Amino acid sequence: MSAVVKDPFLKRIEIGFRRSLIRLLGKFVSRKHEIISTVDYNACKYLFIRQDMIGDVLVSTPLFAALKKHYPQATIDVLLSSKNHFVLQNDPAIRKRWTYKKKIFSALKMLRAVRNE
Numbered sequence: 001m002s003a004v005v006k007d008p009f010l011k012r013i014e015i016g017f018r019r020s021l022i023r024l025l026g027k028f029v030s031r032k033h034e035i036i037s038t039v040d041y042n043a044c045k046y047l048f049i050r051q052d053m054i055g056d057v058l059v060s061t062p063l064f065a066a067l068k069k070h071y072p073q074a075t076i077d078v079l080l081s082s083k084n085h086f087v088l089q090n091d092p093a094i095r096k097r098w099t100y101k102k103k104i105f106s107a108l109k110m111l112r113a114v115r116n117e
Contacts, residue, residue, distance in 0.1 A: 041071050041074065042071040042072065042073045042074055043073055043074070044071070044074055044075070045074070045075040045076075045077065045117070046067065046074060046075065046076045046077070047077045047078070047079060047114070048060065048064075048076070048077070048078045048079065049079045052081045052083070052084070053084070054083070054084045054087060057078075057080065057084050057087045057088060058087065060078075061088070061091065064076055064078075064088075064091060064093040064094060065093050067093070068092075068093035075095050076093055076094050076095055077094065077095055077096045077097070077098060077114075077117070078094055078096075078097055078098065079098040079099075079100055079114070080097055080098065080099060080100065081099070081100050082099055082100065082101050082102075085097055085099045096117075098110060098113075098114060
């Protein structure tokens with residue numbers, strides 16, 4: 001079994017590129033008005049999107065519990081890959097677990113269902 005070796009130089013270039021891109025986009029996109037502070041976050045729907053790795057899902061579970069504790073009426077849905085959709089099966093904070101499959105028709109069908117929500 002061979003291990004994948006990541007080049008630290010390439011990683012630094014990638015991170016630098018991402019930061020530069022975010023700064024550049026920030027110059028073109030600006031708010032013309034303040035964020036409305038009268039939003040009722042307790043009545044909002046939250047969708048956490050596509051966590052492919054099982055570790056990402058496990059690390060996120062405290063966030064779901066904290067969000068539900070702070071906003072008990074909030075609706076929390078999660079979009080998971082078909083590899084790890086079972087991880088949050090018994091999490092009471094999650095209302096719906098959407099499963100993402102890397103097939104065009106399945107993805108479009110799922111996207112339409114999410115948009116209908």
